[in-house]
Amino acid sequence: NAGVMQNPRHLVRRRGQEARLRCSPMKGHSHVYWYRQLPEEGLKFMVYLQKENIIDESGMPKERFSAEFPKEGPSILRIQQVVRGDSAAYFCASSRSPGQSFSGNTIYFGEGSWLTVV
Amino acid sequence: GQNIDQPTEMTATEGAIVQINCTYQTSGFNGLFWYQQHAGEAPTFLSYNVLDGLEEKGRFSSFLSRSKGYSYLLLKELQMKDSASYLCAASYNAGNMLTFGGGTRLMVKP
Numbered sequence: 136n137a138g139v140m141q142n143p144r145h146l147v148r149r150r151g152q153e154a155r156l157r158c159s160p161m162k163g164h165s166h167v168y169w170y171r172q173l174p175e176e177g178l179k180f181m182v183y184l185q186k187e188n189i190i191d192e193s194g195m196p197k198e199r200f201s202a203e204f205p206k207e208g209p210s211i212l213r214i215q216q217v218v219r220g221d222s223a224a225y226f227c228a229s230s231r232s233p234g235q236s237f238s239g240n241t242i243y244f245g246e247g248s249w250l251t252v253v
Numbered sequence: 254g255q256n257i258d259q260p261t262e263m264t265a266t267e268g269a270i271v272q273i274n275c276t277y278q279t280s281g282f283n284g285l286f287w288y289q290q291h292a293g294e295a296p297t298f299l300s301y302n303v304l305d306g307l308e309e310k311g312r313f314s315s316f317l318s319r320s321k322g323y324s325y326l327l328l329k330e331l332q333m334k335d336s337a338s339y340l341c342a343a344s345y346n347a348g349n350m351l352t353f354g355g356g357t358r359l360m361v362k363p
Contacts, residue, residue: 168350177340177355178296191350226295230349242286242349246295 139164139229139245140209147251148217156248157209160229166190167210168228168242169202178226184210217252224249257354259341264360270329273357275341279322283344286351287315287326290338299326299339328359336361 140159148154160167169181180194184204195202199217204210214221227245258276265271277285284303288296302308302317302324314327326339338358342351 166349170351170353178342178351178353180350180352183350194350228351241298241301242344242351243298244288244296 139227139243141225141227141245141248143248144246145249145251147253149253150218151216154214154217154221154250156212156214156225156227156250158212158227158229158245159209160227161243164229164231164243166230167204168230169210169212170226170228170244172224172226172247174223181212214250217250219252222250222252257341257343257352259339259354259357261355262358262360264362265328265331267331267333267361267363269331270327271331271359273326273328273339273341273359275324275326275354277322277324277341277343277352279319281345282319282322283346283349285315285317285324286340286342286344287313287324288340288342290340290356292338296340331361333361333363335359 139161142157146154167184170178171181172178182195182202183191186204187206199215201213224247226247228242230242286301287299289299290296299313300315302315305317305319307314307316312329317324338356340356341354344351
């Protein structure tokens with residue numbers, strides 16, 4: 136039973152290039168969340184998606200960042216024109232459903248994608 | 254905001270017990286998660302509390318008081334491999350977006 140799958144694990148980009156990070160949720164999970172963790176800092180929520188819908192993007196920077204979760208395929212976090220400050224670990228998490236939470240509604244994290252901008 | 258507060262660092266001895274506290278804002282609160290994160294790795298789920306009380310799972314237990322906006326993670330019989338950051342995270346309102354504390358870096362010494 137595969138967990139949350141993220142790729143690539145490590146990505147190096149030059150300033151101004153684009154970065155695309157992919158996330159496939161756990162089997163049976165239809166809700167995907169992206170978090171960013173800057174070096175030596177805590178995780179910060181970026182965006183929450185269901186299939187073909189962005190539910191909450193209150194944590195996304197206003198420019199250069201976008202996310203999607205198409206009907207088929209993984210969720211993608213896209214960062215255009217990367218800058219050095221985008222260097223961070225990007226974690227994807229998934230769950231079954233939100234709302235009133237019960238023990239079965241655990242949120243699991245993927246292994247993360249480490250972006251380095253040089 | 255929805256500040257989640259937890260100590261930055263703690264040190265404990267192998268074989269001992271350590272309690273990591275976490276406080277959060279109660280307005281709109283749903284539930285409280287604890288994750289373990291080793292350096293350079295993903296957060297690993299430890300526990301989830303939505304009701305008041307203590308949930309025990311092997312060497313790890315987690316406690317929640319909804320009225321006080323307080324939780325703790327209790328680690329017993331500490332092992333060297335327990336040296337890691339422990340992340341307290343709360344979910345609010347109808348969604349499952351998590352608000353994380355800064356993490357508590359636990360160092361277990363022989």
